Structures are given as C-alpha cells and as structure tokens.
Amino acid sequence: MTSDKAPLRVAVIGMGPRGLGALEALARLMPRAARPVTVEVFDTGAHPGAGPNFDPEDSPLCLLNTPLRALDLGAPPGGTDRLAGFAEWSGSTDPDSFPARSLLGGYLAARFDALVSSPPEGLRLARRSAQVTALDPVPEGWRLRGPEGGFGPYDEVLLTPGQPATDPDPQLARWQEHVERTGADLQPAYPARALLAAAEGWAGQTVAIRGLGLSTFDVLRLLTLGLGGSFTAGGYVASGREPARILPFSLNGHPPAPKPQTATLDAAFDPTGAESAAFDAALAQALNQAPGAALERLATALLPPARRILRAMASPDQPEPWLETEQHDPGAQDKGTPLEVLRHGIAMATGTAPPSAGYVIGQIWRKWQNALRQGFNPARCDAATAAAILGFDEGLKRFSYGPPLRSAQELLALVEAGRVDLCAAEDPSITLTERGWSLSTAQGAVPVHAMVDGVLPAPRLDAVTDPLVAGLWQAGQLRTLSEDLGAETAPDGQLAGAPPGLCLLGRMALGSVIAVDSLHDCFGAATDRWAEGLCARHG
Numbered sequence: 247m248t249s250d251k252a253p254l255r256v257a258v259i260g261m262g263p264r265g266l267g268a269l270e271a272l273a274r275l276m277p278r279a280a281r282p283v284t285v286e287v288f289d290t291g292a293h294p295g296a297g298p299n300f301d302p303e304d305s306p307l308c309l310l311n312t313p314l315r316a317l318d319l320g321a322p323p324g325g326t327d328r329l330a331g332f333a334e335w336s337g338s339t340d341p342d343s344f345p346a347r348s349l350l351g352g353y354l355a356a357r358f359d360a361l362v363s364s365p366p367e368g369l370r371l372a373r374r375s376a377q378v379t380a381l382d383p384v385p386e387g388w389r390l391r392g393p394e395g396g397f398g399p400y401d402e403v404l405l406t407p408g409q410p411a412t413d414p415d416p417q418l419a420r421w422q423e424h425v426e427r428t429g430a431d432l433q434p435a436y437p438a439r440a441l442l443a444a445a446e447g448w449a450g451q452t453v454a455i456r457g458l459g460l461s462t463f464d465v466l467r468l469l470t471l472g473l474g475g476s477f478t479a480g481g482y483v484a485s486g487r488e489p490a491r492i493l494p495f496s497l498n499g500h501p502p503a504p505k506p507q508t509a510t511l512d513a514a515f516d517p518t519g520a521e522s523a524a525f526d527a528a529l530a531q532a533l534n535q536a537p538g539a540a541l542e543r544l545a546t547a548l549l550p551p552a553r554r555i556l557r558a559m560a561s562p563d564q565p566e567p568w569l570e571t572e573q574h575d576p577g578a579q580d581k582g583t584p585l586e587v588l589r590h591g592i593a594m595a596t597g598t599a600p601p602s603a604g605y606v607i608g609q610i611w612r613k614w615q616n617a618l619r620q621g622f623n624p625a626r627c628d629a630a631t632a633a634a635i636l637g638f639d640e641g642l643k644r645f646s647y648g649p650p651l652r653s654a655q656e657l658l659a660l661v662e663a664g665r666v667d668l669c670a671a672e673d674p675s676i677t678l679t680e681r682g683w684s685l686s687t688a689q690g691a692v693p694v695h696a697m698v699d700g701v702l703p704a705p706r707l708d709a710v711t712d713p714l715v716a717g718l719w720q721a722g723q724l725r726t727l728s729e730d731l732g733a734e735t736a737p738d739g740q741l742a743g744a745p746p747g748l749c750l751l752g753r754m755a756l757g758s759v760i761a762v763d764s765l766h767d768c769f770g771a772a773t774d775r776w777a778e779g780l781c782a783r784h785g
Contacts, residue, residue: 251281254784259378260406261289262297263768264752266358271777273323276366280785284370288378295358300351305438307472308347308464311649315341315509319769322357329360342508344650379713383745402747410712412703430682431696435461442472448696453489457700458496463653465698477656482663492666498577499584499672502644503591503605504654511597515609517551525614529621537634545569552606561600568603576641584671588658595651608645615761620771622760624737629727632757705732705756731757738779
C-alpha cells in the first residue's frame with residue numbers, strides 16, 4: 247500500500263479478546279485502505295489479547311463452556327506465516343473437550359504478538375502499558391489522560407472495556423461493610439489464583455458460593471481439584487485440604503443444564519436451513535414490533551424445530567405451553583429440587599433421557615446465536631422491545647450457555663460425597679454473624695466461614711466506578727436506551743451523544759447489541775462493522 251496521506255491515528259483502550267478481534271478486522275481491511283493507520287493500544291495487563299478473563303497464567307482448572315469442535319474464532323490475518331488455528335496451536339485433539347480458559351488465553355496473546363510483529367502493509371501497531379482515566383475532545387480529535395500523562399491527539403478512539411469496575415449491588419455492599427468490621431472472608435470468583443490462595447486456609451470449614459451459574463463450576467473445581475482432591479470412577483476422593491462443606495445458592499437454586507456430550511448428540515438439535523431462514527425473517531419482524539408481539543414472533547419461529555426434535559427424540563413434552571410461560575415468567579415452569587434438576591440435566595446431555603421442551607429450545611437458541619447477533623446488532627429498535635428480547639435471551643442461557651457435562655458430573659459427585667450441599671440452593675435467608683454468615687435451610691441455620699461471590703455485575707452505566715467510563719457517563723458522552731440497558735451505539739460502535747470518533751464495543755453496550763458474552767462475538771461481525779466504519783469515515 248502506498249499513500250502520501252498522513253496516517254490515521256487510532257487509540258484502542260482495552261486489549262482483551264474483543265480488542266484483538268477489532269485489530270484483526272482492521273488488519274484484514276488494510277490492503278484496500280486509502281491511507282495508512284497507526285494504532286496505539288492502551289492496556290495495563292501482562293497478556294494483551296487475552297485480557298483478565300483468559301489470563302494465561304491463571305489456573306487451568308477454569309474451563310470454557312464451548313467445546314473445541316464449536317470454537318471458531320476465524321483465521322488470524324496474515325500471509326503464509328499466519329499463526330495456526332487454536333486446535334493446531336494447542337495440540338488439542340479431542341473435539342468434544344472443553345479447553346482451559348488459560349490455554350485459550352495463551353493462544354489469544356500469541357495472536358496479538360503475531361499481529362504486532364508482522365502487521366499488514368500500512369498498519370502500524372504500538373502498545374502502551376498505561377492506564378487511561380479521561381478522554382478530552384479537541385479540534386484534532388481526542389486526547390487521552392491518565393496517571394502517566396497525556397497522549398494524542400487521535401482521530402478515533404475505540405473502547406473495549408469488558409466489565410469495568412462497578413459499585414456492588416446492595417447485598418454485596420452490605421457484605422463488604424461486614425467484612426471491614428469483622429474481618430470475615432469474602433472473595434470474588436476471579437482471578438482464580440487469588441481465590442486458590444485464600445482457600446488454602448479453608449480446610450475443614452463451611453464455604454458458601456453466591457451464584458449457581460458457570461463461574462460456580464470453576465469455583466468448585468478450584469476448591470476441590472485445586473486443593474489436591476481428585477475425581478475417580480467411584481466418586482470424589484478428598485485431600486483433606488478442601489472445605490468440609492460447600493453451599494452454592496442462587497435465586498431459583500437450579501444449576502444450568504450441561505451441553506450435549508458429543509458432536510453426534512449435539513447434531514440432533516440442529517435446526518434445518520428452512521427453519522433458520524424462518525428465524526431470520528421472524529427476528530427482522532420482531533425488531534419492529536411491540537415487546538409482547540416481538541417475543542410471540544420469536545416463539546412462533548422456535549415452535550417448528552422444537553416440535554420436530556421433541557418428536558424425533560421421543561419426548562412427551564410440548565413446546566407451546568413452555569414457550570408461553572417463558573415469554574412472561576422465565577424459569578417459572580422449571581420444576582424439581584436442585585438435585586433433581588442437576589440429575590435430569592446430566593441425563594439429557596448424555597442422551598439417557600429424552601430432552602425437555604426447555605432443553606430442546608435452549609439448544610436451538612444456542613445454534614441461532616450468531617443469527618441473533620447478525621439480525622439484532624445492526625438494527626435499531628424500540629428500547630422496550632430490545633429489553634424484552636434481551637430478557638428472553640438471558641433467560642434461555644440456563645440451557646443455551648450451559649457448562650461442560652464433566653463439570654455437572656463433578657458437581658453431582660461432590661453432592662454424593664457430602665462435600666457440596668444443595669440444602670440452601672434456593673434463595674436462602676442470610677444473616678450476618680460475628681464470624682461470617684448464617685444461611686437458612688430446612689434443617690436449620692448453617693454457619694458459613696467464607697463467602698465466594700460468583701455473580702457477574704449487570705452492565706449498568708450509572709453503577710460503573712471505573713474513572714474513564716464513569717467520566718464519560720457524567721459528561722453525557724455515554725447515554726443509554728433505558729435505565730436497565732447499556733450504552734446506545736450505532737451499528738459500527740459509534741457512541742450516540744458523543745462527539746464523532748468515539749466508539750464502544752462489547753458488554754457495556756448491551757441493548758444496542760445482544761449475546762455479547764461469547765468469544766464468537768469478539769471475532770464476529772461487530773468488529774468488522776467497526777473497522778469498516780472507521781475506514782469509511784476517513785476515506
């Protein structure tokens with residue numbers, strides 16, 4: 247590429263998987279770009295490209311919830327010296343395995359390093375290990391400020407903040423104040439190595455886990471395998487270093503259903519091409535309807551594949567009543583004790599029991615996640631409709647974002663060994679004590695020595711404490727579609743209400759985008775639209 251134009255200057259703040267996906271999308275466009283581009287990456291982490299959620303140095307006990315066979319991050323940019331795909335790079339050979347998050351993080355960091363060391367012609371990449379705490383619009387574009395000084399100006403700034411620091415919810419805030427007063431032990435689920443270090447002092451104690459989602463399975467592995475325990479064909483073998491009793495709990499007490507065990511079992515839930523085309527059309531219509539009509543339209547698209555699959559798998563369930571309830575009261579139709587739900591989920595994932603209507607619909611919805619993003623993200627719809635569709639997607643995550651079967655089986659083994667107790671799983675009353683907490687159960691109050699928080703904060707801009715995001719919010723350069731949604735952005739990530747050249751991708755834009763808690767979204771159409779918009783705006 248040759249050009250006598252001055253380089254376009256771009257700052258990318260945050261370099262996790264989504265920031266990496268944006269850089270790679272830009273790199274693929276460079277052969278037809280009209281001017282060179284200089285990108286400065288601002289990230290204080292030790293492994294840019296991986297981010298904190300996939301830290302290569304963290305515990306290998308934390309697993310992805312996507313099997314190797316379904317992990318498609320696209321080919322990294324480059325010529326004949328292009329970095330290999332993840333399976334080849336890692337040496338993984340079992341397509342049904344769920345790789346460690348840290349292993350994938352090592353690969354993402356290697357992709358970043360490969361792009362920096364050998365960028366396409368016209369693209370210059372540099373990294374600054376500096377924190378950015380403020381952005382200032384100036385006539386030349388944007389200037390950045392932080393503890394290390396000022397930077398810029400830049401023609402454009404891209405924010406990929408992941409989950410920035412946020413005010414605790416009322417329950418967590420109360421617990422934090424309690425810890426300050428009493429010295430009780432309250433730990434976040436991540437980073438895993440910090441939790442493991444704290445857990446070394448929990449041998450023989452009773453520990454509770456707030457949350458019964460994907461992070462809880464990581465926490466359980468850390469508190470057992472991480473402390474020397476092992477799983478065998480006969481069950482769990484304790485080391486003596488782990489807690490004596492672990493009590494996970496959530497609002498409904500139901501663990502998420504694991505994904506189908508093998509590619510063959512998973513293929514039984516594939517929608518047909520015609521069914522997927524019907525969903526695309528239904529989504530396009532739903533985005534222009536009122537909330538109730540929009541959900542009804544999506545439910546109508548789910549019915550044909552759900553009926554077909556339930557019949558083929560000899561399930562007596564009917565999808566119509568299940569979907570009717572799901573639209574108005576997600577999860578209300580899920581029956582059974584936490585242990586019964588866990589056993590049934592394992593049976594459905596292994597194919598030893600016919601699937602329920604919820605399980606079938608959740609697997610179909612999982613397979614339509616890319617189509618959901620491709621239809622929802624570039625469109626603009628009424629805030630109430632966006633919130634309704636987001637709520638429907640979030641509710642189905644108990645089936646569509648399920649853990650590896652292995653993790654569910656380990657939870658069952660721990661219950662059978664008496665190490666995990668589900669007696670307080672369903673929204674227990676919790677009181678603060680001089681030494682920690684007390685959880686109410688049918689058998690009476692259970693004193694708890696330590697608490698692990700496994701709940702991910704909601705992406706509410708008014709609760710963010712990160713100085714950069716909070717400053718933009720207070721300055722009115724971030725605005726929301728509604729109180730419960732994230733920042734309003736254009737399809738290419740440009741922030742509504744901000745001066746030109748400020749873009750945001752990812753979770754903090756939830757509402758303008760959907761299904762963002764996925765690696766596939768980090769390397770998908772959203773980053774392509776950002777790169778194409780950047781090049782289009784600057785010729």
